[in-house]
Amino acid sequence: MATLTIGCFPGLVGNMTYDFALKLAEAAANKGHKVNLWFSGNATGSIKSHQKHLKDYSTGEKYLKALLEKGVEICTCEACTVARGIQKTEGIEKIQWNAMHWYLAKIHSSDRVLQIGGE
């Protein structure tokens, strides 16, 4: 089995790119691969807990919790997150908070890296 690291930069709402990143992570994890998911830029807004799933909008919370249960490591860029007014106490449990070097360190040990750019 291989290690895949996904860098996810787009926002949760407004495009389907974020959904693609999560579904890809799930597919890889289901095949038994080790998956790391890094959020930066607007994607960091998706780690806030208590998201209301209105059907006109994408939602991240329940999918992120499911990925965590499957053993996917998820980390948000702390600077990007606090810049958006989200504090650690408001985040989804078990999502890590770290600096950008977390992403580079995961890349170091990865067989494949997929960088999914933002807006």
Next chain:
Amino acid sequence: MGDVKLAFIVQRPQYKGETSRLAITHAIAYQTVEILLEDGDTVTPKLCFVGEGVLGLQKGQKAMDLYGITSTESHMKNTLLVDLDVLVCKEDLAKYGIPEDAMPDAEDMGADKKIQVVPFSEIQKVIEDSKHVLFF
């Protein structure tokens, strides 16, 4: 595992979106990554600007005065100060009429590195020599 070479390819203009800025800050983060790695392991990014990515790199920026944010010029100086290789596509600079001497340097901060304005063929070689290529 030793050193892992990365190519950061910036294709979008600075200030238009956040991603092009994040390419620079993620690259700079290589300086502290060793605290998360085993002894002897390193990550070496090369930061390459191509296409519209060459826009917004010029010296003389007033982003802090006008917007209250760090300018791209300041970030570029920091990349040079931490000894990152920064390559800017010569053909794309010419396409947009940006003179090569408009690129900032960080001599005033004591940096030895300078921005390298190079033909695209050299950026392609960086891509070929890297284990992972990240497009911003």
